[in-house]
Amino acid sequence: MEPLTFDMILVMAMIGLAIFLFIVEWVRVDVVAILMMVTLPLLHLVTPKEAFVGLSSNAVVSIIAVIIIGAGMDRTGMINKLVAPVLRIAGNSSSRIIIAISVTVAVISSFMQNIGAAALFLPAIQRISKMQKIPLSRLLMPIGFSAILGGTITLVGCSPLILLNDLLAPFNLEPFGLFDVTPIGLVLVFSGITCFVLFGRFILPQGDPMDGGESESSSSSTSPDHPQPDADQTEFYELRTPDDFTDYRDPVFVEDLRRRYLLNVVAITEPPDFKVISPMPDVEVRSGIDLAVCGLKKDALRMASVEGMHLKDNLEVYKDSLSAQTAGSVEVVVGPRSAFSGKSLKEINFQDRYHVTPLSVYRQEETYRAHIGDIVIQVGDVIELYGTWKRLTVLHKEGGLLFSLPSDAEEMRPEKTLWAGFWLVTALVMIMGFKIQLSVALMTGALGMILTKVLSIDEAYQSVDWRTIFLLAGLIPLGIATEKTGAAAWIAHSILSVIGDVSPIVLLTVIGILSTMFTLVISNVGATVLLVPLVVNMAIAAHTDPRMAALVVGLATSNSFMLPTHQVNALYMGPGHYRTVDFIKAGALVSVVFLVVMIAMISLVYGI
Amino acid sequence: MTIITISRGSFSMGKIVAEKVAQKLNYDLISREVLLDASSRFNVPEMKLEKAIHDAPGILERYRHGKQSYVAYIRSALVERVIGGNVVYHGLAGHLLLKGIPHVLKVRINADLERRAAIVMERDQIPAPDARSRIMEDDKQRRKWTHSLYDHDPWDTSLYDLTICIDKLSIENAVDYICQAADTEGFKSSKKSIQKAKDMSVACHVKASLVEEFPNISVTCEYGNVLIYMKGKDQVTGKLSKKLNHIRESIDDIHHLETHAGTEPPPDAV
Numbered sequence: 001m002e003p004l005t006f007d008m009i010l011v012m013a014m015i016g017l018a019i020f021l022f023i024v025e026w027v028r029v030d031v032v033a034i035l036m037m038v039t040l041p042l043l044h045l046v047t048p049k050e051a052f053v054g055l056s057s058n059a060v061v062s063i064i065a066v067i068i069i070g071a072g073m074d075r076t077g078m079i080n081k082l083v084a085p086v087l088r089i090a091g092n093s094s095s096r097i098i099i100a101i102s103v104t105v106a107v108i109s110s111f112m113q114n115i116g117a118a119a120l121f122l123p124a125i126q127r128i129s130k131m132q133k134i135p136l137s138r139l140l141m142p143i144g145f146s147a148i149l150g151g152t153i154t155l156v157g158c159s160p161l162i163l164l165n166d167l168l169a170p171f172n173l174e175p176f177g178l179f180d181v182t183p184i185g186l187v188l189v190f191s192g193i194t195c196f197v198l199f200g201r202f203i204l205p206q207g208d209p210m211d212g213g214e215s216e217s218s219s220s221s222t223s224p225d226h227p228q229p230d231a232d233q234t235e236f237y238e239l240r241t242p243d244d245f246t247d248y249r250d251p252v253f254v255e256d257l258r259r260r261y262l263l264n265v266v267a268i269t270e271p272p273d274f275k276v277i278s279p280m281p282d283v284e285v286r287s288g289i290d291l292a293v294c295g296l297k298k299d300a301l302r303m304a305s306v307e308g309m310h311l312k313d314n315l316e317v318y319k320d321s322l323s324a325q326t327a328g329s330v331e332v333v334v335g336p337r338s339a340f341s342g343k344s345l346k347e348i349n350f351q352d353r354y355h356v357t358p359l360s361v362y363r364q365e366e367t368y369r370a371h372i373g374d375i376v377i378q379v380g381d382v383i384e385l386y387g388t389w390k391r392l393t394v395l396h397k398e399g400g401l402l403f404s405l406p407s408d409a410e411e412m413r414p415e416k417t418l419w420a421g422f423w424l425v426t427a428l429v430m431i432m433g434f435k436i437q438l439s440v441a442l443m444t445g446a447l448g449m450i451l452t453k454v455l456s457i458d459e460a461y462q463s464v465d466w467r468t469i470f471l472l473a474g475l476i477p478l479g480i481a482t483e484k485t486g487a488a489a490w491i492a493h494s495i496l497s498v499i500g501d502v503s504p505i506v507l508l509t510v511i512g513i514l515s516t517m518f519t520l521v522i523s524n525v526g527a528t529v530l531l532v533p534l535v536v537n538m539a540i541a542a543h544t545d546p547r548m549a550a551l552v553v554g555l556a557t558s559n560s561f562m563l564p565t566h567q568v569n570a571l572y573m574g575p576g577h578y579r580t581v582d583f584i585k586a587g588a589l590v591s592v593v594f595l596v597v598m599i600a601m602i603s604l605v606y607g608i
Numbered sequence: 609m610t611i612i613t614i615s616r617g618s619f620s621m622g623k624i625v626a627e628k629v630a631q632k633l634n635y636d637l638i639s640r641e642v643l644l645d646a647s648s649r650f651n652v653p654e655m656k657l658e659k660a661i662h663d664a665p666g667i668l669e670r671y672r673h674g675k676q677s678y679v680a681y682i683r684s685a686l687v688e689r690v691i692g693g694n695v696v697y698h699g700l701a702g703h704l705l706l707k708g709i710p711h712v713l714k715v716r717i718n719a720d721l722e723r724r725a726a727i728v729m730e731r732d733q734i735p736a737p738d739a740r741s742r743i744m745e746d747d748k749q750r751r752k753w754t755h756s757l758y759d760h761d762p763w764d765t766s767l768y769d770l771t772i773c774i775d776k777l778s779i780e781n782a783v784d785y786i787c788q789a790a791d792t793e794g795f796k797s798s799k800k801s802i803q804k805a806k807d808m809s810v811a812c813h814v815k816a817s818l819v820e821e822f823p824n825i826s827v828t829c830e831y832g833n834v835l836i837y838m839k840g841k842d843q844v845t846g847k848l849s850k851k852l853n854h855i856r857e858s859i860d861d862i863h864h865l866e867t868h869a870g871t872e873p874p875p876d877a878v
Contacts, residue, residue: 250800260831262864370833370866
């Protein structure tokens with residue numbers, strides 16, 4: 001074993017720093033990657049050229065192309081159209097629905113980013129849940145897990161697998177083919193779905209079937225015509241202010257009523273007699289006017305009593321303006337890369353910009369109703385919005401929010417479906433038939449979609465998630481430095497000297513567990529870049545196939561089910577009203593099954 | 609229904625002024641009673657509470673948050689005491705502990721150092737330099753305490769509605785000015801200001817119930833809607849959840865209770 005050098009210590013310190021920053025999240029993960037990209041050449045651990053080699057790597061270009069191809073398929077609406085025939089096949093049985101949707105999501109996820117597939121299907125799953133009266137919590141987790149597992153079906157299914165060949169290159173190891181992982185991936189998807197079909201009732205929160213797919217604290221797509229039967233649910237009430245309302249008090253504004261009584265004014269009369277739907281927070285509540293509010297009955301009663309208003313038995317003045325045909329409330333999920341993410345509701349200003357009223361925010365087991373203006377919106381948050389359908393459709397078109405409304409509002413190009421399919425197949429044929437490099441073949445498919453106007457070049461640029469690109473490109477030099485300085489070999493030998501001689505199966509299992517643990521706390525890309533050089537060195541020293549060791553890392557970094565840290569789990573947590581303990585319960589079983597199946601399949605397919 | 613707080617340095621004759629004001633307006637006079645209330649309500653020795661409100665926290669105490677808890681107990685007891693109005697409080701830090709209630713008249717009584725030293729010399733039979741240094745040391749402790757907990761200087765006149773120096777002005781003059789100020793419209797209670805005081809009482813009660821185990825939380829209350837602000841990415845743990853359920857059941861005036869993690873608390877949060 002080589003002696004420990006100063007450069008090795010520096011590299012290990014940088015790895016430690018990266019892991020620390022990944023865990024504490026003082027800065028975003030992609031910023032950590034850029035920090036590595038810049039610091040490593042400054043410390044002379046890599047050359048300036050090596051520092052930025054990630055940006056032009058096969059993996060990064062492949063990811064850009066996969067994202068563009070996925071966006072193209074999304075634009076044609078072909079994925080949404082898949083839902084209807086899939087449902088017809090599945091019938092009414094919830095198990096069959098879970099299987100059918102999960103398989104579809106997994107197959108789509110094998111050719112596009114997991115989070116993209118998950119986001120694409122969310123509105124459809126919400127509609128299915130409502131139509132079939134299956135609690136959303138019973139559908140979302142199996143389907144979300146399938147989206148993650150689907151990423152293991154092909155080499156372009158998830159970022160770690162796309163990276164794998166680039167990380168193997170410095171060791172002169174034979175790269176993997178596009179479908180080399182397919183048998184393993186398919187069995188992983190099958191076993192994941194089987195877990196939920198067999199043990200779903202024990203590991204999934206059951207929800208209330210009477211909710212028609214919604215759990216206790218939400219009310220999706222409700223209208224004043226269909227008040228909720230539960231006393232704890234929001235309803236619409238109409239009140240009238242007395243003629244002397246403004247005579248003996250300080251001015252009262254719409255925002256005051258929300259803050260004081262947690263009631264959202266959804267309609268108010270402005271002088272002389274204008275009915276304003278979703279009024280601005282600074283609209284004054286005047287004497288002798290009617291207002292409609294949305295909230296709990298106890299709060300409406302409290303407001304009527306304290307402010308001296310008359311609470312009407314039914315909607316009267318606003319019966320027509322707030323009818324189900326005109327207006328209603330919907331739950332929207334903040335989608336990945338949404339422009340609303342990172343902004344407070346006050347900054348977004350839904351009332352002014354879109355004339356819709358945010359009623360509540362649901363995040364990680366908590367429903368927020370008070371001072372929601374200050375809440376900074378995150379991906380996966382569920383916002384309940386009220387407005388006219390016309391206004392809600394305008395907001396829907398804006399993008400960034402996943403509506404459970406039918407997707408007609410989005411601008412689709414169904415006439416381009418054939419072109420999109422053609423270019424996807426072309427890319428696959430180039431990879432499989434002509435053995436053309438992954439990045440070149442996929443970029444050809446992406447370019448083809450742009451030239452045939454499946455999507456415009458600007459839409460293609462907008463679809464690329466630069467966070468993922470820089471995360472990948474920034475961490476690649478860290479992998480190079482680990483290998484170049486001999487730090488990877490040193491750590492590998494040290495670990496092996498501690499654990500002694502082990503059989504290849506045991507070694508691969510240990511690597512699988514290690515990768516699973518890493519991916520739960522740091523990003524899957526980070527875990528792959530840090531672990532691949534290490535495990536390849538370990539495998540060489542232990543006389544095990546180094547390609548298999550790398551493959552275990554590439555696959556096991558998708559074994560991220562036990563915590564809602566994976567992007568897909570984070571996205572589905574809000575709408576599914578899951579608690580962390582739900583992920584621990586179901587994720588623990590799926591993770592163990594994943595490890596066992598993965599090792600068994602690797603030994604079966606590759607004969608370890 | 610006015611509330612008057614009289615803040616003063618030691619031996620500045622603030623106590624006599626407070627007594628005379630209470631007598632003239634027929635208001636209740638409170639000071640140490642607040643410590644007794646807090647001591648019995650939260651089961652903490654009165655000595656510890658007194659030390660907490662008098663001495664600035666040491667370096668270790670800043671991390672142990674013990675003093676923060678005691679101050680929260682005292683604040684809760686004080687707000688509860690003054691909520692009915694018509695009261696003069698001349699204990700420590702009243703102007704800071706009751707910040708946020710609109711109908712509080714905040715008065716500061718200062719006195720010339722030589723006059724203060726003369727009182728100490730006479731009372732304790734010590735030479736002038738010792739008396740002066742004792743007063744200055746006491747003032748220093750006050751300054752440190754207010755700085756460490758509220759980031760204010762107690763001698764900053766902008767913290768008060770009325771600052772009176774007992775030197776050329778007599779005690780009687782001071783009492784007259786205070787009574788006159790208490791009668792002005794701005795310090796009379798209204799429905800809104802009484803609601804604010806009630807809300808603050810609820811917020812202080814919630815904070816006092818949680819502060820020992822969760823020292824970093826901030827609490828606001830508006831019309832009975834309680835918001836608990838937690839720092840960073842803190843989550844509502846099982847322990848906090850249980851505590852919150854207990855609070856919901858034990859405090860009648862709470863209509864709604866929510867926890868917001870990672871949101872900056874407003875400046876008026878307790």
